[in-house]
Structures are given as structure tokens and as C-alpha cells.
Amino acid sequence: MKSFTESLLNVRELAPGLGLLFVVLFFTLQTGNFWSPETMTAVSSVASTIAIVAVGVTILMISGEFDLSVGQNFAFTPIVWALLFVSDGINQWISLIAALGLACFVGIINGLVTTIFGIPSFITTLGMFFVLEGLNNLLITGHQLMMFQPSTAMWLLGAQIGNTPFYMPLVWMFVIAFVFWFVLTRLRYGNWTLATGGKVGPAKAMGVATIRVKRINFVLSALLAGLAGCMQFSYLHTVTQGQGQNYELLAITAAVLGGTSLFGGMGTIWGSVIGAYLLATIQIGLVLIGVPGSFYVTFIGVLLVIVVIANVRLGRFGGNQA
Amino acid sequence: MSHGPQNRNSHPTDAAIPVAEKRNEVDRSREPLFELRAISHSYGRNKAIFDVNLLVWPGEVVALVGDNGAGKSTLLKIFAGYLEPTSGSLRFMGEEVRFGTPARARALGIEAVYQDLAIVDQLSLWRNFFLGKEIARKIGPLQVLERRRMRREAETAIAKLGLTRIRSAEQPVWALSGGERQSVAITRAIYFGAKLLLLDEPTAALSVRETRNVLASIHQARDHGLGVLYIDHNMNHVLPVADRIVLLEHGRIVRTIDRGEVGVEELQELIARRAQNAES
Ligand SMILES: Nc1ncnc2c1ncn2[C@@H]1O[C@H](COP(=O)(O)OP(=O)(O)OP(=O)(O)O)[C@@H](O)[C@H]1O
Ligand SMILES: [Mg+2]
Numbered sequence: 001m002k003s004f005t006e007s008l009l010n011v012r013e014l015a016p017g018l019g020l021l022f023v024v025l026f027f028t029l030q031t032g033n034f035w036s037p038e039t040m041t042a043v044s045s046v047a048s049t050i051a052i053v054a055v056g057v058t059i060l061m062i063s064g065e066f067d068l069s070v071g072q073n074f075a076f077t078p079i080v081w082a083l084l085f086v087s088d089g090i091n092q093w094i095s096l097i098a099a100l101g102l103a104c105f106v107g108i109i110n111g112l113v114t115t116i117f118g119i120p121s122f123i124t125t126l127g128m129f130f131v132l133e134g135l136n137n138l139l140i141t142g143h144q145l146m147m148f149q150p151s152t153a154m155w156l157l158g159a160q161i162g163n164t165p166f167y168m169p170l171v172w173m174f175v176i177a178f179v180f181w182f183v184l185t186r187l188r189y190g191n192w193t194l195a196t197g198g199k200v201g202p203a204k205a206m207g208v209a210t211i212r213v214k215r216i217n218f219v220l221s222a223l224l225a226g227l228a229g230c231m232q233f234s235y236l237h238t239v240t241q242g243q244g245q246n247y248e249l250l251a252i253t254a255a256v257l258g259g260t261s262l263f264g265g266m267g268t269i270w271g272s273v274i275g276a277y278l279l280a281t282i283q284i285g286l287v288l289i290g291v292p293g294s295f296y297v298t299f300i301g302v303l304l305v306i307v308v309i310a311n312v313r314l315g316r317f318g319g320n321q322a
Numbered sequence: 323m324s325h326g327p328q329n330r331n332s333h334p335t336d337a338a339i340p341v342a343e344k345r346n347e348v349d350r351s352r353e354p355l356f357e358l359r360a361i362s363h364s365y366g367r368n369k370a371i372f373d374v375n376l377l378v379w380p381g382e383v384v385a386l387v388g389d390n391g392a393g394k395s396t397l398l399k400i401f402a403g404y405l406e407p408t409s410g411s412l413r414f415m416g417e418e419v420r421f422g423t424p425a426r427a428r429a430l431g432i433e434a435v436y437q438d439l440a441i442v443d444q445l446s447l448w449r450n451f452f453l454g455k456e457i458a459r460k461i462g463p464l465q466v467l468e469r470r471r472m473r474r475e476a477e478t479a480i481a482k483l484g485l486t487r488i489r490s491a492e493q494p495v496w497a498l499s500g501g502e503r504q505s506v507a508i509t510r511a512i513y514f515g516a517k518l519l520l521l522d523e524p525t526a527a528l529s530v531r532e533t534r535n536v537l538a539s540i541h542q543a544r545d546h547g548l549g550v551l552y553i554d555h556n557m558n559h560v561l562p563v564a565d566r567i568v569l570l571e572h573g574r575i576v577r578t579i580d581r582g583e584v585g586v587e588e589l590q591e592l593i594a595r596r597a598q599n600a601e602s
Contacts, residue, residue, distance in 0.1 A: 186466055186467055186469075187458075187464055187465055187466060187467065188456045188458045188465035188466075188467060189465070190467075191445075191449055191452075191453065191456055191467065194442075194444065194445055194449065195442045195445055195449070195453050197444075198442035198443060198444040198445055199441075199442045199443060199444075201438070201439045202436070202439045202440060202441055202442050202453075203442055203453065203454075204404070204423075204424065204439075205402070205404050205424050205434065205436055205439040206424065206428075206453040206454035206455075207423060207424045207425030207426075207428050207429075207453075207454030207455070208425075208453065208454050209423070209425070261444075265442065265443075265444035265445075266444050
């Protein structure tokens, strides 16, 4: 039997969890209103959508690939959805499914181009980033993508939960994170994902369909980004082409803060959720203590580098370093 | 099959690795287990295997020897379904097969220990052990891992072969030594191998004690009627276990030596001389 402390130390979410605890404690002491309903709404709504995007990015990173197009997809999918059912009057559900289908299509293209031509996904998805950015600009010109009376679908994706300060994306985040945690740790597919990103040669030699695993994860990443974008639209009732700007980098940052390896093969879903909360807490907390709103990214940048250095030092990315 | 002492080795250099001397003669009138017919393979423009024909019978250990770069590992990867040969055909138990992927070969009972593709360092021991052959409950389209069972079975298998002092199957493999990792890969192959074992320099990183265990396992597999393809540079390991030694040179089979035909020194001399001739 392992001792309790030993199993606790083996929990990969421990370090980011303690980090989050520290940051929350800091802002609780430094501000008078950190636990006000407004702050809770702000933190949880920022964190939830980033976390959902980060979950998809995490499972893809664990299988050894990146997706830089998630931020643009985060705007592209809700823009398509809104255009179809707000402007064109198509049934809200059909148009939602069509929009999410298009998001998956983006993932399929990312996966096929990367695996068929054997180029780094960094490049494939950077290309897709620009393609989607252009499409977003094209699609949104001349359109007012606002919805004053949310439909049922929008209500389901983005409504306030009763009289609480929380909104539906928070619920979806827990559901999605739980499902992906289960997939990654309890299903054969999760084992294959970890192995593919860990070392692709031995995984293939043991009979793992490494190419298929990567392609599926590209689709999952794109789908979650699109879905989270639709939630954002449902919550805000409006979408612009600027929605989700920098989210590709924030999602990777959340994953890395949560302990996901940049080299693949290691990472946890809940770690990325915690990472997203770290980002959101710092963003909102700094505003509360009077730091100019856009300054927080500077802070995040420094934090990211420190965390990676610490992880490398502690051998958390073990096996890849000499 | 009849048991009887045959072809005793009496070379002094064999003394280091004592293995069972009692062995059955290979019955070559039966259907061969595995057959390579006119196999060639190129890596891009670089041709590595030229028109190789090779048979492995059940209950036979075939050793592949030759210089560095002779094409031994390439040939083994073709056996294992990891590489698709550029031309030629494979026959398994009398039927023509095309693997496409190693998964197909494994499904037929072919297991390999690769020289350069042994293990995924980041995965825990049990996840590595069962990788690609996970024990899973099917729930609808989902394959739910039976984690506890796999953990237990991996620990038992490793303890049974006595290869290592690994305590917990939950350890990530990168925390193990090179030899321990190698042992995990070997144990896995023996655990799953039902028909054919492919071992590419399995003892390269192992201690004397573990090497002895591996060679004993090869014997055991052979006695259970498995075919074994065995690659090793150490002729002291090759001679006691091999029924047939196939000498490979620049991607071609240049000589096949039956058990007992030559001694260790003769064999070493043969490989070195051929390599030298080839250079000049
Ligand atoms: N992945 C590869 N891509 C290109 N060429 C390769 C590749 N693998 C092997 N080769 C070439 O094929 C030839 C045979 O290599 P192989 O690995 O089969 O040799 P080997 O007999 O196993 O050697 P060693 O005893 O060093 O393990 C070599 O000339 C090598 O350069
Ligand atoms: Mg080799």
C-alpha cells in the first residue's frame, strides 16, 4: 500500500492546484471584493470557455500535436451559427449542428494535412489560423450579429443558472472535462493518445493506430473550440471577429500551467482546467487591485516561463530531457 | 515429439551461459511457420534488403547474424509488420499474409522486441506492457480499460520471469534503468507471443543473470513449439540457442549454418572475414 502522502504527491494536479490556491488567497487578502458575485461571474465565465478550449488542446498536445487555429475557430463557428439562424432564419438546432460540423471539418483538414504531408502541426494550424481569420472578416462585414431574445439553444449553452452568479458554460466545462478525463485515463483510446505523443515509433510498433489517434484529436480540439465559441456567443448574445483573440495561446498556456508536456505524452485534463482558472483569476484579480486591464498578459508571460523552467528542473517532463 | 540429447556443444566459451542441453530436433517436414519469399526492401532510394528467402519452422530458433547495417533489424521489422517490404511475399502458417500494420501481426501471435522501438518512456509500466493489447470491457462503442487486472498481470508476469526487481506497475518507465526497460519489453513479448517471437539484440543491455533468464526463456518458447527469430552480436549467446544461423551481409543471405556445424571462434572469424572482404 502506498502511503497517503505518497499518493497525494503523485497527483499531477497538485502543483497547479496549490498555485491556484495561492493566487486566490493573495487576491482575497489584497482586495475587498474578490468573493463578490460580480467577480465570481467574471472569473468563471472567462475561465470556463478558455478551459473548454484548453481541454481539446490538451488531448491534442498529449498526442504530440498543436492547434493554433482554435482561437479563430472560437469566432468562426459562432459566426457561422449566428449567420445561419439569425440572418438566414434557419432552424437554430440545424444551424448549430451545421456550424459545429464545419468546426469538425476544420479539424479534419488540420489532421489530414499534418499527417499526410508529415509537416509540423504548428505550421498547418498557423495556416488555418490565417484562413479562418480571413473568413471571419469576410463573413461578418455588413452583418449585425446580435441576438436580443436568446433561443432555446442559446439558453442551454449560455444562460444564467438560477439566481447564482454562474452561467451554463461553467456546467458544460465540468461535463466536458469529466468526459475527457474519463477518455484519457479510463479508455483504451486514452492509452493510445498518451503512447502516440510519448513516442510514436514504439506506439506504432505495438499496434497503435497513431495516425488515426492524431486525426481524431485534431477534430476533438477543433470541435471543442467551436462549441466553446458558441457558448460565448450564447452568453454574450453577440459575436465579433475579435472573439477568441489569443485563445490559441491562452489554451496552450493553461495546458502547460496545468502540467501538460510540450513534447507530448504527458498531461492531465483537470490540470488544464486549473490552468484556465489561474489565467482568469490573475486577469480579473489584477483589475481589482487597480492594475490596468490589459497588463495582465505581461504577468502571464512571466509566469508561463517560470512554470516551464520549474517543470524541467523537477524532471516533470522526464524522459525527454537529457 | 521425442525428447533426446542432440548436438551437444563442447566449446569452452559456451561455459559462461549454461542453458538446457536437452533439445528436440526441429521437424522440417511440417508446414513452416513463417516464410519470406523473394523479399526486397528499400528505404527511399537506399536499398537495404535484396531478394531474401527465409523459413522459420515451429519450435525452431533462427539466429540472424551479420555486421552493423547488414539489414538484420530491417528484416525483423518486415516479419513484425512494422515495415511493408518493397517487393516479395510473406506466408504465415501456409497462407499468404500482408500485415499493413504491426497490430495485424500481433493479432496472429507474432511478438517483437525491437532494437530501437522498445518502450514509451512516459507511460507507466502496465500501460506499456498492455499497449496495443489492452484488456478492456466493451461498453457500447467504448473500450473501458480493466486497470486493476492489467496492473496485477503485468506485475505477475515480470515477477515470474524474474527479470527485474520492479516493485510497482504504476511506475513510469523512464524511472527504470535501460536494462529494466529492455526486460519489460522482453517479458511483454514472451507474455503475448503465441506463435513467433522476434528478438532484436534483446540482451544488449542486460546483466549476466538477466541474460541467462532471457536465453532460458528462448529455450522454453522453442520447447513450446514457438518459432524464434533471434538477433545478437554475441556468438556466445547465439550458438547455444540457435538451431540455424543465418549470416546476412549487405542485405543478402550469404550463408546458412546448421546447429553444431561451427564453433564460436569459427563463427566470429567467419563474420569478421566476410566483413573485411566486403570492404576491400
Ligand atoms: N529508417 C531508415 N531509413 C533509412 N535507412 C535505414 C533506416 N533504417 C535502416 N536503414 C539502412 O538500412 C540498412 C540496414 O539497417 P539495419 O538497421 O537493418 O541493420 P542491422 O543489421 O540491424 O545493424 P545493427 O547490427 O547495427 O543493428 C543500413 O544501411 C541502414 O543505413
Ligand atoms: Mg539492428
